[in-house]
Amino acid sequence: xxxxxxxxxxxxxxxxxxxxxxxxxxxxxxxxxxxxxxxxxxxxxxxxxxxxxxxxxxxxxxxxxxxxxxxxxxxxxxxxxxxxxxxxxxxxxxxxxxxxxxxxxxxxxxxxxxxxxxxxxxxxxxxxxxxxxxxxxxxxxxxxxxxxxxxxxxxxxxxxxxxxxxxxxxxxxxxxxxxxxxxxxxxxxxxxxxxxxxxxxxxxxxxxxxxxxxxxxxxxxxxxxxxxxxxxxxxxxxxxxxxxxxxxxxxxxxxxxxxxxxxxxxxxxxxxxxxxxxxxxxxxxxxxxxxxxxxxxxxxxxxxxxxxxxxxxxxxxxxxxxxxxxxxxxxxxxxxxxxxxxxxxxxxxxxxxxxxxxxxxxxxxxxxxxxx
Amino acid sequence: xxxxxxxxxxxxxxxxxxxxxxxxxxxxxxxxxxxxxxxxxxxxxxxxxxxxxxxxxxxxxxxxxxxxxxxxxxxxxxxxxxxxxxxxxxxxxxxxxxxxxxxxxxxxxxxxxxxxxxxxxxxxxxxxxxxxxxxxxxxxxxxxxxxxxxxxxxxxxxxxxxxxxxxxxxxxxxxxxxxxxxxxxxxxxxxxxxxxxxxxxxxxxxxxxxxxxxxxxxxxxxxxxxxxxxxxxxxxxxxxxxxxxxxxxxxxxxxxxxxxxxxxxxxxxxxxxxxxxxxxxxxxxxxxxxxxxxxxxxxxxx
Numbered sequence: 001x002x003x004x005x006x007x008x009x010x011x012x013x014x015x016x017x018x019x020x021x022x023x024x025x026x027x028x029x030x031x032x033x034x035x036x037x038x039x040x041x042x043x044x045x046x047x048x049x050x051x052x053x054x055x056x057x058x059x060x061x062x063x064x065x066x067x068x069x070x071x072x073x074x075x076x077x078x079x080x081x082x083x084x085x086x087x088x089x090x091x092x093x094x095x096x097x098x099x100x101x102x103x104x105x106x107x108x109x110x111x112x113x114x115x116x117x118x119x120x121x122x123x124x125x126x127x128x129x130x131x132x133x134x135x136x137x138x139x140x141x142x143x144x145x146x147x148x149x150x151x152x153x154x155x156x157x158x159x160x161x162x163x164x165x166x167x168x169x170x171x172x173x174x175x176x177x178x179x180x181x182x183x184x185x186x187x188x189x190x191x192x193x194x195x196x197x198x199x200x201x202x203x204x205x206x207x208x209x210x211x212x213x214x215x216x217x218x219x220x221x222x223x224x225x226x227x228x229x230x231x232x233x234x235x236x237x238x239x240x241x242x243x244x245x246x247x248x249x250x251x252x253x254x255x256x257x258x259x260x261x262x263x264x265x266x267x268x269x270x271x272x273x274x275x276x277x278x279x280x281x282x283x284x285x286x287x288x289x290x291x292x293x294x295x296x297x298x299x300x301x302x303x304x305x306x307x308x309x310x311x312x313x314x315x316x317x318x319x320x321x322x323x324x325x326x327x328x329x330x331x332x333x334x335x336x337x338x339x340x341x342x343x344x345x346x347x348x349x350x351x352x353x354x355x356x357x358x359x360x361x362x363x364x365x366x367x368x369x370x371x372x
Numbered sequence: 373x374x375x376x377x378x379x380x381x382x383x384x385x386x387x388x389x390x391x392x393x394x395x396x397x398x399x400x401x402x403x404x405x406x407x408x409x410x411x412x413x414x415x416x417x418x419x420x421x422x423x424x425x426x427x428x429x430x431x432x433x434x435x436x437x438x439x440x441x442x443x444x445x446x447x448x449x450x451x452x453x454x455x456x457x458x459x460x461x462x463x464x465x466x467x468x469x470x471x472x473x474x475x476x477x478x479x480x481x482x483x484x485x486x487x488x489x490x491x492x493x494x495x496x497x498x499x500x501x502x503x504x505x506x507x508x509x510x511x512x513x514x515x516x517x518x519x520x521x522x523x524x525x526x527x528x529x530x531x532x533x534x535x536x537x538x539x540x541x542x543x544x545x546x547x548x549x550x551x552x553x554x555x556x557x558x559x560x561x562x563x564x565x566x567x568x569x570x571x572x573x574x575x576x577x578x579x580x581x582x583x584x585x586x587x588x589x590x591x592x593x594x595x596x597x598x599x600x601x602x603x604x605x606x607x608x609x610x611x612x613x614x615x616x617x618x619x620x621x622x623x624x625x626x627x628x629x630x631x632x633x634x635x636x637x638x639x640x641x642x643x644x645x646x647x648x649x650x651x652x653x654x655x656x657x658x659x660x661x662x663x664x665x666x667x668x669x670x671x672x673x674x
Contacts, residue, residue, distance in 0.1 A: 050568075050572060051571075052568050052571065052572075071571075071576075072568070072571040072572055073571050073572070073573075073574050073575055073576055077572065078572060079568075079569070079572040081565045081568070081569060082565075083563060083565055085563065085565035085566050085568070085569040087566065087569070087570075087584055087587075087588070088588060089587040089588060098570075098573050098583075099573040099574050102573055102574040102575055102579070103574055146569075146573070156572075
């Protein structure tokens with residue numbers, strides 16, 4: 001029995017379905033990230049868990065109890081909002097103490113707990129300030145302290161880093177990770193997080209498991225590594241990973257026991273994976289989409305018999321690697337991520353090889369990964 | 373000479389704004405200056421041509437003000453004035469107190485009703501919400517005069533003629549729709565996350581209104597409250613028709629009375645006017661920050 005379950009949650013807004021029979025099971029102590037493009041229903045899902053939005057149908061089960069009809073103030077969940085929503089008329093101390101005061105906690109205990117939460121996010125010297133006297137990062141910490149001062153059943157975070165600049169975001173990201181770990185070490189399984197973001201780097205770095213949401217449904221729910229290495233379908237493949245995976249439509253054919261992928265007049269020997277994919281499809285020739293991440297696209301000399309000729313269009317040095325855009329004779333564009341030391345020139349024709357181990361095949365009709 | 377540089381154009385702009393501000397201020401303040409000057413001058417001095425723009429030792433008097441509080445007509449008035457103002461027997465001072473009590477009560481009722489109602493209209497969708505809102509707001513379109521007869525009958529039936537409570541009820545009914553309207557549009561501009569955060573922090577709906585929404589929305593609430601106060605304080609038609617004695621007569625009714633005889637003391641009317649505008653002026657000074665914030669719909673948010 002999982003700790004927090006969403007069962008067939010549906011939310012209809014006038015004229016659209018925001019969440020469509022969404023199921024999700026979360027264990028205690030997990031850091032779950034809901035990842036998806038804007039408008040996919042992830043924030044609505046979080047708000048339904050919080051009780052701020054009422055689902056059209058379906059149930060929310062928390063710790064064995066059905067909380068579908070429980071008011072938000074009775075669910076014992078802490079939430080950090082995208083715009084942080086610090087109460088502007090209260091000092092930082094009062095902001096953090098607000099929940100405890102509402103619960104009629106004794107004064108000296110409030111003092112102790114507020115200071116402890118403030119220490120955890122390093123804002124002890126800001127307690128007397130007002131929210132409008134704080135920088136973006138400080139506000140973020142206060143919002144976090146406001147959640148940490150409690151011991152809620154679940155922490156809900158709605159794009160909490162969206163308002164910060166890139167550098168601050170990276171710092172806060174690792175702090176979230178530390179925080180989650182320390183909460184679970186201190187007091188076993190005290191920190192169950194549900195974190196909404198459209199930023200895949202946040203999702204990959206923070207989540208113990210990531211639920212990719214698309215059009216109100218969970219399309220893949222798995223640990224971040226698996227999300228990257230074994231995308232369930234075309235949407236996940238295209239959405240996860242930066243720079244993006246190359247997706248090339250073509251046909252897969254069997255020829256004397258080995259599978260060959262044909263794309264725009266080029267052929268690629270697929271090796272064992274292609275054979276497996278072909279078996280799953282079970283037709284003589286199949287329309288598929290080949291997916292290969294830029295780091296699995298190798299550039300070499302044209303002398304290799306398996307190499308496909310591509311012209312280098314642009315080279316963008318990233319520092320730790322070079323990002324190369326390539327174009328074939330038939331105007332097929334792909335990208336590659338290569339080491340910074342490789343001597344390449346724009347306009348040069350090079351031989352391209354896909355690492356057959358890391359190539360994915362997706363059914364063109366359904367978008368499903370043929371190998372899963 | 374101004375227009376050929378950017379700083380010159382800015383200076384010109386400032387100059388234009390400054391001059392027009394002075395003109396507007398002159399337009400607004402000169403009548404008020406004139407009633408203040410008139411209220412301190414003897415009746416006879418008000419007939420001087422050219423007029424005295426500042427009272428001198430011969431024309432200065434406080435008699436008009438003493439009339440407001442004691443009802444004693446200045447001894448140097450004409451016989452006509454003496455007779456008229458002694459006979460009418462109304463004191464100005466208690467009527468201003470009446471007006472204040474009524475207006476403050478109306479303001480409090482407006483906020484008590486308009487705050488939660490405005491919040492519900494801005495945040496929740498329910499069956500017929502827009503129609504109900506339209507009906508509420510459209511009551512503002514009814515001229516007072518059109519409902520004065522039914523109101524009179526109603527008041528008579530409940531024995532509320534010549535009572536403060538009767539006027540408080542009517543004024544609340546007139547002002548509340550407008551208050552709801554102002555507040556609901558104010559709340560629409562207020563991020564919903566504040567109240568949601570309060571709910572997550574363990575507040576019930578009502579608690580979140582009191583502890584979070586009310587303090588954050590204070591500029592809007594003050595502005596709405598002041599509108600209600602001004603409407604109630606300055607209302608004339610109902611006050612004239614539904615009051616008879618100083619138990620409920622408001623300053624508008626009494627002031628009008630001062631000016632409606634065969635002859636008129638301009639000094640006394642001026643003194644009464646000065647006294648009557650003091651409460652709203654004080655109110656505007658005390659709450660000037662919130663009034664400006666509320667009118668410019670600047671949020672109290674960070």
